Amino acid sequence: MQDAFVQRRGLMLVLSSPSGAGKTTISRELLGRDGNLALSVSATTRAPRPGEEDGVHYHFLDEGEFRRMVADGDFLEHAEVFGKLYGTPRRPVERTLDAGGDVLFDIDWQGTRQLRDTARADLVSVFVLPPSMDALAERLRQRGQDSEAVVRERMAKAADEMSHWREYDYIVVNESIPESVRRVEAILQAERLRRERQTGLPDFVGRLTDV
Numbered sequence: 001m002q003d004a005f006v007q008r009r010g011l012m013l014v015l016s017s018p019s020g021a022g023k024t025t026i027s028r029e030l031l032g033r034d035g036n037l038a039l040s041v042s043a044t045t046r047a048p049r050p051g052e053e054d055g056v057h058y059h060f061l062d063e064g065e066f067r068r069m070v071a072d073g074d075f076l077e078h079a080e081v082f083g084k085l086y087g088t089p090r091r092p093v094e095r096t097l098d099a100g101g102d103v104l105f106d107i108d109w110q111g112t113r114q115l116r117d118t119a120r121a122d123l124v125s126v127f128v129l130p131p132s133m134d135a136l137a138e139r140l141r142q143r144g145q146d147s148e149a150v151v152r153e154r155m156a157k158a159a160d161e162m163s164h165w166r167e168y169d170y171i172v173v174n175e176s177i178p179e180s181v182r183r184v185e186a187i188l189q190a191e192r193l194r195r196e197r198q199t200g201l202p203d204f205v206g207r208l209t210d211v
């Protein structure tokens with residue numbers, strides 16, 4: 001909820017994890033519970049999974065369209081992951097932040113690095129770890145949307161992904177979904193209250209003390 005008393009600049013909440021650790025599940029829950037949080041819908045050149053809708057889960061583009069957006073400066077960040085291109089369209093994010101809304105990003109460590117370089121003050125980053133590698137493999141298989149070869153490729157890359165955990169502000173080990181959602185919510189609530197994000201404080205306190 002937007003604070004009724006003090007104007008605030010929106011923040012950028014990044015969730016990263018190795019594939020299958022649960023960041024999409026946590027994101028979905030958070031978005032359902034928090035009216036002031038909007039998902040940044042990425043563009044990608046990977047094929048849609050069953051049930052994924054263009055414009056909702058991703059903007060599915062061919063490589064030519066993606067490269068054109070890169071050339072036009074339309075991405076806030078972009079990277080290659082598992083041999084496919086992924087990027088964050090710039091305009092929707094800027095519009096939401098300017099209006100005091102918060103934006104949730106499901107992006108990898110390369111994208112997080114780029115956002116940190118360009119917008120450190122607005123960035124809150126959370127890395128989600130699985131409780132064990134066995135649990136990670138089981139979750140990838142149980143999701144049932146990738147072939148065994150793709151699952152194996154993602155497991156092989158997981159250690160590499162996880163080696164970037166030190167670059168994040170917060171770490172959540174996702175054992176139980178409700179508990180992980182509560183933890184990320186707590187991070188979001190606390191970060192919203194940071195003094196430097198509450199841009200309306202000088203006015204607010206000025207009015208309080210203007211007697």
Ligand SMILES: Nc1nc2c(ncn2[C@@H]2O[C@H](COP(=O)(O)OP(=O)(O)O)[C@@H](O)[C@H]2O)c(=O)[nH]1
Pocket residue numbers: 016017018019020024042043046077078079081086087088106107108109110111112
């Ligand atoms: N840098 C960057 N990474 C992204 C973006 N969108 C998704 N990713 C990452 O790409 C990886 C693969 O995502 P996806 O194909 O949806 O597979 P999943 O993570 O197994 O659900 C994940 O690590 C995502 O966080 C983006 O816009 N930019």
Ligand SMILES: Nc1ncnc2c1ncn2[C@@H]1O[C@H](COP(=O)(O)OP(=O)(O)O)[C@@H](O)[C@H]1O
Pocket residue numbers: 017018019020021022023024025026139140142143174175176177
């Ligand atoms: N804490 C958890 N315990 C058990 N299963 C989980 C948990 N978190 C996520 N899952 C399941 O694991 C699979 C992968 O989760 P997903 O959110 O798609 O991961 P990611 O977006 O990180 O690739 C899904 O089938 C999801 O329901």
